[in-house]
Amino acid sequence: MAAKKPQMPRYDAVFRGDEARVSLAKLLWKEVIAALEEVSALSRVNLARADRYVRAKVEFEALYPGGGRGGPGDARAERGRGVQFYLVGRREVE
Template identity: 60%
Template sequence: MVKVVQPAYGRVFQDDEGAAELAKVLWKETVAALKEAEAVTLANLARADRYVRAKVEFENLYPTAYQQGPVLKGEEGGEYFNYRWSACEKLNERMLKLEKAMFGEATVKAGREKPAAGKVAADEFLGPDNGIRQ
């Protein structure tokens, strides 16, 4: 069994106590999800740490990026792409890759089996010719 040790997020986010606290909460949630999925491995714990750090960065950047929008106005009237917006997109992609690596692809559960083509519930009442007159 793999021993789960939370990284020292207080040292990682030295100047931001809020970020350190958020990281601790996210770590506990992520490890709980890994335990539920029976996917606690050394590799997944390392991924969980990277995921938590990216998620904290995303949570710090996103409010400003959202408020500013993807395009900013320059001082001389031109427009340029908001690098915070781009950073949020890249963090989103990174988090998705880490989630897929830890938990796999989401799969849709198969629905009920469909009847074979040409078969209907009334076939037993209609007889061998299925009610089709030729």
């Protein structure tokens, strides 16, 4: 018996009224499911993880468009300062 194909969550209802988010969610879902199928890792737990990942990724892209494009260096350059982390804590540097 063939394995049942995973059912895509109803992203139309989740992101109601925002077609850009709906289409991005559907695209991401298909990519994630294809990757899971490729490594034979489809399970209920991984499907739930995939759904949470897709929703979070879509929300992040809506809130911070291009956030990952420039990388962290650009944001520090805008503020004119950086942050250094040490084993005992962190401190701001000029």
